[in-house]
Amino acid sequence: MQPPAERASLAAPWRRAAQGANLLAADGGLGVTIFEEMTTLAVQTGAINLGQGFPDEDGPQSMKDAARDAIAAGANQYAPGKGFPVLREAVAAHQERFYGLAVDPESEVIITTGATEALAASLLAFVQPGDEVVTFEPFYDAYGAIISLAGATHVTAPLSAPDFLPELASLEAAFSSRTRAILLNNPHNPAGSVFPRELLQGIVDLAVKHDALIISDEVYEHLTFGVPHIPVATLPGAADRTITISSAGKTFSFTGWKIGWLSGPKDLVAAVRTVKQFLSYSSGTPFQGAVAAGLALPDEFFADAASTLQRKRDILSAGLRAAGFDVFTPQGTYFVNVDTAPLGITDSVDLARRLPGLVGVAAIPVPVFCHPEGAERVRSLLRFAFCKKVDLLEEAAARLATLGSKL
Secondary structure, three states: OOOHHHHHHHHHHHHHHHHHHOOOOOOOOOOOOHHHHHHHHHHHHOOEEOOOOOOOOOOOHHHHHHHHHHHHOOOOOOOOOOOOHHHHHHHHHHHHHHHOOOOOOOOOEEEEEHHHHHHHHHHHHHOOOOOEEEEEEOOOHHHHHHHHHOOOEEEEEEOEOOOOEOOHHHHHHHOOOOEEEEEEEOOOOOOOOOOOHHHHHHHHHHHHHOOOEEEEEOOOOOOEOOOOOOOHHHOOOOHHHEEEEEEHHHHHOOHHHOEEEEEOOHHHHHHHHHHHOOOOOOOOHHHHHHHHHHHOOOHHHHHHHHHHHHHHHHHHHHHHHHOOOEEEOOOEOOEEEEEOHHHOOOOHHHHHHHHHHHHOEEOEEHHHHOOHHHHHHHOOEEEEEOOOOHHHHHHHHHHHOOHHHHO
16 A cells, blocks of 8 residues: 555545545635526526526427437447547538638547537547646636646736737747647637738747647637637648647537537547547437538628627627626627626626625636736626527616626
8 A cells, every 4th residue: 555645646646636626616625616506596596697608599490300300210329539520521512611721521520518628638639647738818718627637737927908819028028848739729718809911820830839739718709799710720830839629518519419520630639539439439429410410501690690799799798888897899709708897896706706695697707717916817707608598688788787786
């Protein structure tokens, strides 16, 4: 049996990962996360839950019919590990159709159990203890957890209001000789920013300079408002070092199907496939054909999805301004961030816990998407989701407009 000191040392990596995943637990330890806490408060108070980022309406009926038909026809066993050809071909056709990217569906595409598995498999394939992974901060909460599970060091570059775009100087300072990968999220959750071409090229140039992998999370690629989404893989110097990740959940409002995909150079994709086979192995057999059909929908579908969300953004933003918040209008995703400081409130975590009882609306404080040292920079910011039905958003906006009188 190992001595207690050695056992403690060996336990440290998973213990640190567990603590990182629960960093913002309600009791400051290994309790529930702020996300679960806000959902519980919303249920207890009857509040409108604008904290969780999932739609409350289904996507196209044609896709639901296709999935139902597939189940009835017996498509209920394991899919091939890298996904059915029909969906891999649809992903390749999508990349060519929208971005001019030529992708081999046989060797350069993998179907995954949502984008999160694609992220995990990519990081676990290439990142080892001692490596560093750069992300922007605030960051999607799974990033920190997966980087910890890989045993790597998570290094961040700040995104600051009002535009939530990084300064290349601060990003360059985040790179070092140990940087193995940069994890890019564009359009960015939770900030709602869409990175312009010149910024993306600067990111690519840094990756080339430091010989770093680019892992690009582009799940909100079709949900931008008045600005184009530019896949980083289309830029000079990026193609041979970029893994591009997306999914059906955000574009088609089928988050529960958990169908994602990644594409990239065949040598990188082969390495990721080796890891993926020991995670879920295969994904969502009856849904893959349905998603393939969705990717082939006409351009009008994708344009309408974005314009509908933009209208919802504007409805909720009007209520948030009426409440007295500073509103940072997002260029993409389905989240809007606000500053509570104009109301004399500098602790958004505290306000998030009070908000369901005050006005019957739940939100997520932006500091939960940061490391402790970065959380101070955004400590007065709140994030609201607007991927909800219009009548619900109108009611939430009306409730929020009363906040000033209840503080």
